[in-house]
Every structure is written in C-alpha cells, then in structure tokens.
Amino acid sequence: MTEMADANVLREKYLRDGMLPTIFCNGCGHGVAVDYTLRAIEELEIDIDTIALASGIGCSSRIPGYINADGLHTTHGRALSLATGIKAANPELNVIVFTGDGDCTGIGGNHFIHAARRNIDMTVILLNNFIYGMTGGQLAPTAPLGSIATTAPYGNIEQAFNISELATALGAAYVARWPIFYPYQPIKSIKDGLQNKGFALIELMSPCPTAYGRRNKLGKIDALWTWYEDNTILIEEYEKIMNYGTDDEKEKVKQMFQIGVFQNEVKAGFFEEYEKMVERLIERDDAKGGGK
Amino acid sequence: MIEIIKDWCKGCEICVIRCPVDALEISAELNKRGVYPPKLKEENECNFCRLCELLCPDFAITVIPEEEGEPKETKSRLIIGGIVNEV
Numbered sequence: 184m185t186e187m188a189d190a191n192v193l194r195e196k197y198l199r200d201g202m203l204p205t206i207f208c209n210g211c212g213h214g215v216a217v218d219y220t221l222r223a224i225e226e227l228e229i230d231i232d233t234i235a236l237a238s239g240i241g242c243s244s245r246i247p248g249y250i251n252a253d254g255l256h257t258t259h260g261r262a263l264s265l266a267t268g269i270k271a272a273n274p275e276l277n278v279i280v281f282t283g284d285g286d287c288t289g290i291g292g293n294h295f296i297h298a299a300r301r302n303i304d305m306t307v308i309l310l311n312n313f314i315y316g317m318t319g320g321q322l323a324p325t326a327p328l329g330s331i332a333t334t335a336p337y338g339n340i341e342q343a344f345n346i347s348e349l350a351t352a353l354g355a356a357y358v359a360r361w362p363i364f365y366p367y368q369p370i371k372s373i374k375d376g377l378q379n380k381g382f383a384l385i386e387l388m389s390p391c392p393t394a395y396g397r398r399n400k401l402g403k404i405d406a407l408w409t410w411y412e413d414n415t416i417l418i419e420e421y422e423k424i425m426n427y428g429t430d431d432e433k434e435k436v437k438q439m440f441q442i443g444v445f446q447n448e449v450k451a452g453f454f455e456e457y458e459k460m461v462e463r464l465i466e467r468d469d470a471k472g473g474g475k
Numbered sequence: 476m477i478e479i480i481k482d483w484c485k486g487c488e489i490c491v492i493r494c495p496v497d498a499l500e501i502s503a504e505l506n507k508r509g510v511y512p513p514k515l516k517e518e519n520e521c522n523f524c525r526l527c528e529l530l531c532p533d534f535a536i537t538v539i540p541e542e543e544g545e546p547k548e549t550k551s552r553l554i555i556g557g558i559v560n561e562v
C-alpha cells in the first residue's frame with residue numbers, strides 16, 4: 184500500500200481553514216466523506232485546479248464550501264444538471280458532485296436517473312443518511328420501511344429507493360456502496376470513480392444521528408453504527424447465501440443493504456461520445472468538401 | 476503520538492469507540508465547544524493504524540508514528556489555537 188498522507192498535510196493542502204470546524208453535527212458522517220475524497224485526490228495526484236465541485240442543497244451539499252477547489256452551489260436537486268453544464272463547458276475538468284439522498288433522489292430524482300442513463304462523465308459522491316437532515320428530519324425516499332420521520336410519525340410505509348441498484352440498472356459506468364466507517368474501500372472506490380470515464384456513483388451510507396438516529400432509537404452514535412454493521416452485507420456474501428443458503432438465511436439477507444462494487448465498466452462517457460460524433464461529422468463534411 | 480486540534484473536536488467519541496486496541500480515552504481538558512477531546516491512555520498499545528485519524532469526521536486527529544528506534548511517546552498533543560500542549 185502506498186504511504187498515506189497525514190491529516191495535517193491534507194488539511195493544509197485542501198481545506199479552507201477559516202471554514203472549519205464544519206457545521207455538521209457531532210457524529211455526522213459527512214465530514215468523513217470529505218476526508219476520504221481528499222485522500223483519493225491526493226493518492227491519484229490530481230491537481231486540485233483541474234477539479235470542479237458541484238452541489239445542491241442539504242447538509243451534504245455544504246461540502247464543497249470546505250474544500251479549496253472551484254465549486255458551484257446550486258438549487259436543491261439540480262447538482263447533477265449543473266455538473267453536466269460544467270462538463271459541457273469544459274470537458275477537461277474533473278467534475279465531482281457532493282449530494283444527499285434527498286437532494287439527489289428526492290427532489291433531484293429525475294436528474295439523477297438521466298445523468299446515470301446518459302453516462303455523463305462525472306463522479307458523484309452521494310451521502311445517504313435516509314433522511315432530510317438539514318430541514319430537521321422529513322422522510323427521504325431512501326428511508327427503510329418503518330423509519331420514523333417528522334413526516335412519518337407512525338413509521339414509513341413506503342418502499343425505499345435502492346440507489347446503487349437503480350444506477351446499475353441505468354448503466355452507470357461505476358457504482359459502489361459503502362458504509363462510511365470502512366475507510367479503505369470507499370477511498371479505493373472514489374479513486375476508481377475519479378479514474379472512470381463515465382458516470383461514477385459512490386453511495387456512502389453516512390449516519391445522521393440528529394435527524395434520523397434520535398427518532399429511530401439510534402441517537403447514540405455507536406448504536407447507529409452498529410445498526411449499519413448489522414444491516415449490511417457484502418455483495419459476494421449475499422450472492423453466496425442466495426445460491427446456497429437456507430430459506431431463513433435468504434429472507435434475512437434480502438432485508439439487508441448490499442455493499443461493495445455493483446458495477447465497474449470501461450465505457451465512454453456522454454461527452455466522449457459527443458466528441459466522437461463531432462469528429463465524424465467534420466470528417467463527413469470534409470469528404471464532401473462542404474463548408475469550404 | 477497523536478495530535479488533536481482541541482477546539483475542532485465535537486465529542487462524538489468515534490475514535491475512542493473504534494480504536495482496535497482501546498488506546499484512547501476521554502481527556503479532562505474541556506474545549507471551547509464544551510466537550511472533552513480524546514487522549515492516549517497513559518499505558519497504551521497504539522500501533523499507528525490511523526483508524527482514528529481516518530474516521531474522525533472533523534479532521535481533528537493526526538497520527539504521527541515514532542521514528543524507528545525512537546522511544547514511544549505516550550503523550551497526546553492537544554493543539555489549542557496553534558499552541559501545542561501535552562496532556
């Protein structure tokens with residue numbers, strides 16, 4: 184393994200010192216995602232000036248404010264559309280989006296579906312905390328059945344979005360899901376996502392003790408983390424059980440979140456295809472002697 | 476040795492809970508947020524795995540491994556407004 188950078192070094196190099204400490208609550212997972220992203224950028228030796236950050240609204244969407252790179256903050260749910268515009272204007276940029284489950288799959292659901300389907304060249308770091316944290320705990324479309332939220336006081340009766348499976352089905356080039364408290368796997372996934380040419384989604388399960396935990400008897404940070412541990416299973420393990428397990432085991436793992444790399448494909452992103460199309464048309468016109 | 480930016484700690488205690496060798500404890504140094512940041516225990520088996528540094532949501536911890544042959548420092552450094560204090 185390559186030598187890891189000190190937190191001190193990362194802080195100096197990439198963070199806006201005056202903005203820290205973050206506004207995130209005690210025990211919020213979002214700050215950890217910043218750390219992992221910076222480590223991925225450092226390990227890949229990407230020049231921070233070639234990075235453009237984009238985000239919408241939410242606690243998670245505040246992240247670009249802490250990182251010393253160019254960033255744009257837009258309206259709720261529109262982070263991916265804005266990011267598409269950035270990439271269209273300057274395809275040389277490495278576009279990274281920080282977004283929440285509410286931002287990306289609630290209000291921004293349709294933008295998400297089409298950005299993934301069109302395989303737009305960008306890296307999306309989605310912090311899934313099952314809740315609208317910033318506004319005090321309204322039900323998010325990702326909340327597990329039975330979750331308590333301000334808008335679901337008797338328990339959620341709606342089927343939840345499975346974001347990573349959705350993105351996989353839509354043909355996104357890279358899709359991975361990890362709980363925030365396994366450091367090495369998410370860092371590796373963010374690195375793989377940044378290097379992938381197409382749409383890369385890294386869904387990080389990032390606990391919100393304030394708006395989700397407290398209402399769901401998981402207010403103690405350790406309890407919330409243990410819940411994540413008890414309710415996640417590696418994709419490979421899941422498949423093993425679905426093939427060889429007993430009926431009881433199968434029922435049990437079906438209720439769990441699969442974690443790991445869902446998809447990792449080498450394929451051209453939208454803007455690469457677009458470039459190819461432009462070249463093709465120029466060649467065609469040249470052959471016809473047109474336009475001269 | 477571990478270095479802690481005292482006033483950035485929010486007191487989540489993730490580092491203390493997750494340290495694989497139980498090397499950390501809550502210190503008696505109240506910070507300006509009203510929480511007690513962690514410190515290394517007097518007797519500890521810290522092996523510089525960096526888990527606490529990686530999991531800290533607030534960039535408050537840096538793990539600094541001792542040079543080869545150097546005696547292990549059991550002290551933590553609390554950084555208060557840029558000034559280093561040993562605890």
Ligand SMILES: Cc1ncc(C[n+]2csc(CCOP(=O)(O)OP(=O)(O)O)c2C)c(N)n1
Nearest residue numbers: 241242243259283284285286314315316317
């Ligand atoms: C158009 C619009 N509708 C609603 C809001 C209110 N609002 C702000 S943040 C937010 C939810 C954010 O949730 P999520 O993206 O999951 O982020 P978290 O805070 O949980 O990290 C909502 C509904 C808004 N700012 N704009």
Ligand code: SF4
Nearest residue numbers: 207208211242316391
């Ligand atoms: S409300 Fe939730 S998501 Fe927002 S900062 Fe607090 S813990 Fe994090």
Ligand code: SF4
Nearest residue numbers: 494521522524525527
């Ligand atoms: S570096 Fe590892 S062993 Fe040392 S205090 Fe941190 S978590 Fe514990």
